Amino acid sequence: MAKYVAVAGKGGVGKTTFTALLLRQIINNNRDISILAVDADPNANLNEALGLEVTATISDLLEETKNPKAIPAGMPKDVFVEYKLQQTLVESQDIDLLVMGGPQGPGCYCYPNDLLRKYLENLGSNYDLIAIDTEAGLEHISRRTIPHVDMMFVISDSSARGIRSAGRVHDLIKGLHSAVGEVYLVVTKTSDNSLDALSEEIAKTGLKLIGEIPLDSSVVELDLAGQALYNLPDDSKAVQAVQKILERTQIF
Numbered sequence: 001m002a003k004y005v006a007v008a009g010k011g012g013v014g015k016t017t018f019t020a021l022l023l024r025q026i027i028n029n030n031r032d033i034s035i036l037a038v039d040a041d042p043n044a045n046l047n048e049a050l051g052l053e054v055t056a057t058i059s060d061l062l063e064e065t066k067n068p069k070a071i072p073a074g075m076p077k078d079v080f081v082e083y084k085l086q087q088t089l090v091e092s093q094d095i096d097l098l099v100m101g102g103p104q105g106p107g108c109y110c111y112p113n114d115l116l117r118k119y120l121e122n123l124g125s126n127y128d129l130i131a132i133d134t135e136a137g138l139e140h141i142s143r144r145t146i147p148h149v150d151m152m153f154v155i156s157d158s159s160a161r162g163i164r165s166a167g168r169v170h171d172l173i174k175g176l177h178s179a180v181g182e183v184y185l186v187v188t189k190t191s192d193n194s195l196d197a198l199s200e201e202i203a204k205t206g207l208k209l210i211g212e213i214p215l216d217s218s219v220v221e222l223d224l225a226g227q228a229l230y231n232l233p234d235d236s237k238a239v240q241a242v243q244k245i246l247e248r249t250q251i252f
């Protein structure tokens, strides 16, 4: 069965960067692991970090299925939705990607969401790892479109405010009905004494600190150039830090 790993935290803290680098390391360490990345952040840009092109999101598709005229005559609705869901899957050599897309408008989405849940459940059995770049509110997990999470990384930048916000995400996780296994804190964009300075705030969150990712100018440069983070050199500080975190988790 696939392992579900989710990455959470408020916008701009480094979730997508961490997710992309984690997947980079997992693949570099073992090419046999099959990976589905799910971008569940409405502000979706995991595809860019991974260097993949997306043509349609799940949200676009769910919206489309609300219009009866979009369904070809004689085709049952569930067959149509499944067919469309398959089209939203981006396949590449190392990683496949699904993009959830923006928030859903008013009205009931129960029916397509049920289909989406089933689709994800079935899809899950094709992969060793499902990695989810989530939004701060953890909506897809609370709605159970994502069935469960084995390991959750809560990301914070190197500020007291960031750590407090990570603490609130931790509270949200504790309130979820879905089962969540290990929960770890990762502090990003750190300098030499960030962790010392933040240690009291970190302790208050109750989160287990698994590592830090230093501020890395090569990450900033690639981002400025609009290039995939996936292409960072092995000796970049951020890559090495993520590798260390991966080893501590012992997930693969």
Ligand SMILES: Nc1ncnc2c1ncn2[C@@H]1O[C@H](COP(=O)(O)OP(=O)(O)O)[C@@H](O)[C@H]1O
Residues within 6 Å of the ligand: 009, 010, 011, 012, 013, 014, 015, 016, 017, 018, 188, 189, 190, 213, 214, 215, 216, 217, 219, 220, 223, 238
């Ligand atoms: N370790 C790091 N060093 C330098 N810049 C970073 C680092 N991690 C993230 N960033 C930068 O911070 C910004 C937000 O990162 P991103 O991963 O997109 O955050 P999120 O997905 O949480 O919104 C980006 O411009 C990214 O380049």
Ligand SMILES: [Mg+2]
Residues within 6 Å of the ligand: 015, 016, 017, 041, 043, 045, 046, 133
């Ligand atoms: Mg992001």
